[in-house]
Amino acid sequence: xxxxxxEPDAKTIESLQALTDAHVINTYGTRRLAFDRGDGCRLxxxxxxxxxxxxxxxxxxxLGHNYPAVTKAISEQxxxxxxxxxxxxxxxQSRVAALLCKHSFADKWFxxxxxxxxxxxxxxxxxxxxxxxxxxxxxxxxxxxxxxxxTLATITATGQPKYQxxxxxxxxxxxxxxxxxxxxxxxxxxxxxxxxMLEPIQGEGGVRVPADDYLAQVRALCxxxxxxxxxxxxxxxxxxxxxxxxxxxxxxxxxIITLAKALGNGVPIGAMGCTDEVASxxxxxxxATTFGGNPLCTAAALATLTAITAPGFMERVAEASARFIxxxxxxxxxxxxxxxxxxxxxxxxxxxxxxxxxILHGMTERKVICGPAGPNVVRFVPPLIISDDxxxxxxxxxDDVITNVG
Ligand SMILES: *Cc1c(COP(=O)(O)O)cnc(C)c1O
Numbered sequence: 001x002x003x004x005x006x007e008p009d010a011k012t013i014e015s016l017q018a019l020t021d022a023h024v025i026n027t028y029g030t031r032r033l034a035f036d037r038g039d040g041c042r043l044x045x046x047x048x049x050x051x052x053x054x055x056x057x058x059x060x061x062x063l064g065h066n067y068p069a070v071t072k073a074i075s076e077q078x079x080x081x082x083x084x085x086x087x088x089x090x091x092x093q094s095r096v097a098a099l100l101c102k103h104s105f106a107d108k109w110f111x112x113x114x115x116x117x118x119x120x121x122x123x124x125x126x127x128x129x130x131x132x133x134x135x136x137x138x139x140x141x142x143x144x145x146x147x148x149x150x151t152l153a154t155i156t157a158t159g160q161p162k163y164q165x166x167x168x169x170x171x172x173x174x175x176x177x178x179x180x181x182x183x184x185x186x187x188x189x190x191x192x193x194x195x196x197m198l199e200p201i202q203g204e205g206g207v208r209v210p211a212d213d214y215l216a217q218v219r220a221l222c223x224x225x226x227x228x229x230x231x232x233x234x235x236x237x238x239x240x241x242x243x244x245x246x247x248x249x250x251x252x253x254x255x256i257i258t259l260a261k262a263l264g265n266g267v268p269i270g271a272m273g274c275t276d277e278v279a280s281x282x283x284x285x286x287x288a289t290t291f292g293g294n295p296l297c298t299a300a301a302l303a304t305l306t307a308i309t310a311p312g313f314m315e316r317v318a319e320a321s322a323r324f325i326x327x328x329x330x331x332x333x334x335x336x337x338x339x340x341x342x343x344x345x346x347x348x349x350x351x352x353x354x355x356x357x358x359i360l361h362g363m364t365e366r367k368v369i370c371g372p373a374g375p376n377v378v379r380f381v382p383p384l385i386i387s388d389d390x391x392x393x394x395x396x397x398x399d400d401v402i403t404n405v406g
Pocket of ligand 1: 234
């Protein structure tokens, strides 16, 4: 193995690029920046420049960076015990599960390491639930334009061919139907269909918000045909849409839910929750993971959930959301390059007529971090603690970028 000549601690972006190119498989493309430090909605790059973070590491740092209670919980746990296996009880894991139960429909939880592995657990549970009942129904209906992760089963569930190319043979049993289309969903049901798996708002697919009654109708369809409803709330969960879980907006509950992104405010953790009835699909030995729910990540999740479920927290998210969305809508009236502003809570997509590559570049140059959701959509998923001033700055900056780019 060759080691690059670059000093590993060199701070220039060029030297970091060289070090990365020499040793890391490039699945992410060339990047322009490295962040060194964060605080709240602010980030500092390796050269000391300050940025406003409206992306939160893809909807992860919902409490903002370096949130004191999370930092404290992680530090204290790190000084005690980082890891022990799931062959022993883990108090913080059980406490996170209890807190999640208190605030959701779910009765039981399984801890995974990320969104993809939380969804794997959900898919496996659905299959095993039906097979254990003596009526194997391995089929799962999923949506076009969805995103469920990068494992083999979850790229198969994902309704975007670009994530599947070259990885065939894919996993059997998934059928894609158009999102937000009840009749297509009903027509796709067969005797081997066991579940419907959806995002309450499609994130990576372009921040697509379905009709207000879509989830309630899907729930009714599941009840009519005896199917499980799996909601992938990896991105929409943990307060992102203005409720702790996005399903709360529709007055229904799923049978299985998956979480990850913001659950540990940046410490990797995933979770799958379900009813007691559905949990009976798993037995001792049915499913497992080495790291899932370990002391460190569940200490982070406990501190994160405690802060997000504190009284008043979600009210502020609603306020910030209204300000952000209406300011963007005003901007859309002014700029013909903007097609639509959509979203819920602080999960906001702005669709443009053309590719947003130049817009994103312009935002970064002006020190505001946001990201794409597909080729034509700019996604704002800031920390939920974003202030009014910061929202105004993000919108002003977008205005300036569109004016100068388009
Ligand atoms: C990000 C995401 C995933 C995948 O999560 P990873 O942690 O990257 O495995 C799955 N589903 C949705 C809806 C996501 O947004």
